[in-house]
Amino acid sequence: MKVPFKFKGVHECEAVVLACIDFRFWKETEEFIGQEMGIKTYDFPKLPGAAKAINDCLSEVDVAMKCIGVPCDLHHVKRIVIVNHTDCGAYGGSSQFNGDAEAEQKFHESELKKAKEKVLKEFPDREVVLIYAKLVDDGESVEFLRVE
Ligand SMILES: [Zn+2]
Numbered sequence: 116m117k118v119p120f121k122f123k124g125v126h127e128c129e130a131v132v133l134a135c136i137d138f139r140f141w142k143e144t145e146e147f148i149g150q151e152m153g154i155k156t157y158d159f160p161k162l163p164g165a166a167k168a169i170n171d172c173l174s175e176v177d178v179a180m181k182c183i184g185v186p187c188d189l190h191h192v193k194r195i196v197i198v199n200h201t202d203c204g205a206y207g208g209s210s211q212f213n214g215d216a217e218a219e220q221k222f223h224e225s226e227l228k229k230a231k232e233k234v235l236k237e238f239p240d241r242e243v244v245l246i247y248a249k250l251v252d253d254g255e256s257v258e259f260l261r262v263e
Pocket of ligand 1: 135136137163164165200202203204205
């Protein structure tokens, strides 16, 4: 199979989007990044738990931090987007919260904020955007919420 390569001579992109590996969310995350955030070019590393992978890092040479560092250093990205989601297996899933969707959301928000702090320590001049992909409509829809 041979396909056209769209990026001949291009070595920079707009952002890095760190998401969870979960097959249920990443395609929808791409839709959100393109349609809602208007980001066309981005590195797209996926690690279990997204923010969890950053928060579990012991040093800047850990793989999760490299997933941010390589896009920053080599592709000169200006924005770092971290996406956590409802019912994330890396955190033990929704069952950890006994059906309390609000508690689950609050937990992920604090995890995302912790990751932001850690990332900003290494890359203080980048914009870090935090997103929570929330299951809504009785599990029929994914809503992407910006965490401030
Ligand atoms: Zn997950």
